[in-house]
Amino acid sequence: MEWISYFVDLFLHLDRHLNEVIQDYGLWTYLILFLIIFCETGLVVTPLLPGDSLLFAAGALAASEGSPLDVNLLFILLTVGAILGDTVNYWIGAWVGPKIFYKEKVRFFKKEYLERTHRFYEKYGGKTIIMARFVPIIRTFAPFVAGIGSMTYWRFILYNITGGIAWVAICIYSGYLFGNIPIVKSNFSIVILVIVFISILPGLIEYGKHRFRKSRTEVSEHAVLQSKDEQQVNQVPD
Numbered sequence: 001m002e003w004i005s006y007f008v009d010l011f012l013h014l015d016r017h018l019n020e021v022i023q024d025y026g027l028w029t030y031l032i033l034f035l036i037i038f039c040e041t042g043l044v045v046t047p048l049l050p051g052d053s054l055l056f057a058a059g060a061l062a063a064s065e066g067s068p069l070d071v072n073l074l075f076i077l078l079t080v081g082a083i084l085g086d087t088v089n090y091w092i093g094a095w096v097g098p099k100i101f102y103k104e105k106v107r108f109f110k111k112e113y114l115e116r117t118h119r120f121y122e123k124y125g126g127k128t129i130i131m132a133r134f135v136p137i138i139r140t141f142a143p144f145v146a147g148i149g150s151m152t153y154w155r156f157i158l159y160n161i162t163g164g165i166a167w168v169a170i171c172i173y174s175g176y177l178f179g180n181i182p183i184v185k186s187n188f189s190i191v192i193l194v195i196v197f198i199s200i201l202p203g204l205i206e207y208g209k210h211r212f213r214k215s216r217t218e219v220s221e222h223a224v225l226q227s228k229d230e231q232q233v234n235q236v237p238d
Contacts, residue, residue: 014050014057015179015188022061026068033058033074034081037168041085044092044144051136052199053192055171060179060188062172071176075168082164086129086143090156093147117141126151129159133167136199 022029033054040049055078062071117138120128132142146156178184184191 013189014053014192015060015185018054018057018061022068029069030073030077034077037078037081038085038088040140041082041143042088043085044089044140046140048137051139052134052167052171053195055168056175056179056192056195057188059172059175059177060185061175063176063180071172075172078172079164079168082133082168083160086160086164087157089140089143090147090153090160093144095147117145126155126159129156130163130166133163134170134199136196 018029021032025032036049036054037051039046040051058069058074058078059071061067062069062074117128117132120132120135120138120142124131126146128138128142129146132138143156143160179188
């Protein structure tokens with residue numbers, strides 16, 4: 001339970017912990033952030049690493065007086081990390097994805113995440129690669145599912161580059177522009193939670209719609225079966 005408490009504290013106080021990393025490691029912070037973004041987008045087993053909130057916090061700290069971080073260099077490096085991460089994830093999906101997708105139980109990650117992303121992908125097609133950048137968990141599994149499917153690499157890389165640039169730019173520069181506003185700075189944990197909520201909202205809506213459609217289908221099937229049973233009873237001769 002201790003590691004859960006640490007993870008929650010790390011997540012809610014990203015600005016403070018990231019500032020400690022900057023003080024301890026200086027310019028090596030660029031590499032640390034690059035690796036986190038790369039792993040969150042490139043490794044299927046690390047979907048819970050911070051993405052949107054980390055980018056926002058990095059942008060906010062880059063705007064702080066005396067910070068060694070340059071927001072434009074952050075944008076370039078982390079965009080490259082995000083694009084490379086999705087590329088690696090795509091090829092992992094192409095090589096091992098089919099074996100994993102059709103297994104009943106899969107170690108290291110929840111099969112339901114994969115199935116939820118597959119539904120998202122079926123609805124939005126190739127645009128999922130761009131849209132999923134802004135949705136935690138689905139962001140990690142979207143390129144994996146694209147690799148499993150029939151999307152060609154050249155089509156994928158176009159969506160990948162577009163989504164990577166848009167995601168990093170919006171999150172980094174939002175933090176840079178708004179992260180040091182007094183009300184935001186003094187309520188950073190709440191801002192992080194709002195960012196997370198907005199990020200997962202599309203996934204929650206999609207999941208709710210899926211559950212609603214499934215319930216309606218089950219009710220309809222039950223009604224049809226009940227109607228058939230009643231007809232059979234009525235047809236029985238006296």
